[in-house]
Amino acid sequence: MLALIMGAFLPLWRDVSGDPVDPYEGDALTRMLLLLGYALVLALLLRRPAFLWRGILYGLPLWVLSLWAFLSVAWSTAPEVTFRKAAAVLLTSLYGVYLAFRFTPESFLRLLGTTLLLVLGLSFAFVYLLPNWGLMGYPHEGAWRGIFVHKNVLGRFAALGVLVFLALLKTPGRKEAWVLGLLLSGVILAGARSATSLVLAFTVLFVALGLWLAWRYRKLWPVLLLFGITLGGSGGMILAANYEFLLEALGKDATLTGRVPLWLTLLPFIQERLWTGYGLGGFWLGWEGPSAYVWNLVGWDPPHAHNGYLDLCLDLGLVGLLLGLWLMIRFGLGSIRRYLVGGFSGETLFLVGLTVFLVVYNFSESNFLRANNLYWLFLVWGCMTVIKRRGLAARVAIPQ
Structure with a gap:
């Protein structure tokens, strides 16, 4: 059900078949399958x-x-x-x-990690085994989209994967699958060429580093806070002074592709x-x-x-x-x-x-x-x- 909510495969299949999903109505088959899932959830809630x-x-x-x-x-x-x-x-x-x-939070995290590992693994396979499906055309030729309809969707789930797999590495049990998921997320982030997804991924990494430092050296948290504010302010100044160059390097214009x-x-x-x-x-x-x-x-x-x-x-x-x-x-x-x-x-x-x-x-x-x-x-x-x-x-x- 999580994979359906992610929008995996079915919207891509519609797009490749020449019958793209209506952005306002969504995919009818996905809605029907999710409706069945929600009916089951309601039944389970009423039972408990x-x-x-x-x-x-x-x-x-x-x-x-x-x-x-x-x-x-x-x-x-x-x-x-x-x-x-x-x-x-x-x-x-x-x-x-x-x-x-x-589910306990740890159980839910494992469920989510397994789902992400599945969809990211299939996306990687689609890129190399079914490039007509797994790669985008104009105007994003060659960008990876995997089993999703757009590169940005794949990129966002790869960024989410960075967070999920890092968190799973801190849980008990075998770690091999989560290490693979983390590596796969990094490779897909590079292939998807999604600037916003890269920002999300680096934000997640900085959050993880900040949480670890704050807990490891918790007696020095005021110093770390000052250090973080200084770094953040310096980074903001660098971005403000060079934002046109940086946006051009990311393939964006100075108005975030028309969003401003x-x-x-x-x-x-x-x-x-x-x-x-x-x-x-x-x-x-x-x-x-x-x-x-x-x-x-x-x-x-x-x-x-x-x-x-x-x-x-x-x-x-x-x-x-x-x-x-x-x-x-x-x-x-x-x-x-x-x-x-x-x-x-x-x-x-x-x-x-x-x-x-x-x-x-x-x-x-x-x-x-x-x-x-x-x-x-x-x-x-x-x-x-x-x-x-x-x-x-x-x-x-x-x-x-």
Whole structure:
């Protein structure tokens, strides 16, 4: 089910067959298979109402945000679309609740690592055995896409693999598979040629290094903090002084491939419905919705804002943005608390690293309140995991 949510193979098959997936509706076969999976998850939750009850009890920010999404039907520019998307997001959220209470964090990490090892391994095989499928054409000739529809999708999962496999190397048991996964992630990052994925991967590496240093030399944390701020400030100054050269070296222009003009164009639309937004999924409707005006102004056809925070404002207004930030902050604080109490471990590395990954990633893509979206699933799972009381996981989670 995780592989389906990742968008592995089926969208690529549609694209190669000349019948690409609609960016707004998605793939019908994938939706049907996921619907069957969600039905099974609901049945399992109903069989164990304690899971569902604890999910409701601990997930207040999530359920308030979900309720606001359903209420947005009342003012949405496309009420039917909004209701359908809100219901689909709720199903994805319930799957995240189930995973949080069904598996311990370490078990979930192993499940995710196994899935990533499978999809990255298949992607590597597709590049060399089926290059017509595994390599992109114009305008990204030769870039790896593996079993995914685009190089950026493959690159992001490779960056995620860096975090997951590093965390798994800190867990008990055999390490050979996770070392292979880490090496495979690095090779695929190079082959995918995705600049944003490289930024994510290096961010993950710096987070891992910072967590290890802070725990190893915890008596010197003020010095390390000052050192980190100095390095960060110096790096920021270097980037500011050389950003045009660096972006050119990465194959980007100085406006992040048109994203900055897009973001500036969206600001008046956000201001028009500042508090409520256009309803979940009510803005980006192609030529049938408010997005048509944006497309005319920017000269291309973005399917979303390429920024999760702006998209949340467009969907649910400033109220929705504040609720989304509440959810993210709660996850972040809970992850840091786990780290301070439990030390540097595979679990805490994954939790803190995932928080940073999601915060950074939402500056270039949209992952808030997205149905069948792995990163939204992560946010729900993470919030449920970190807010469980200490010792609750051992009493509730069922051993595999």
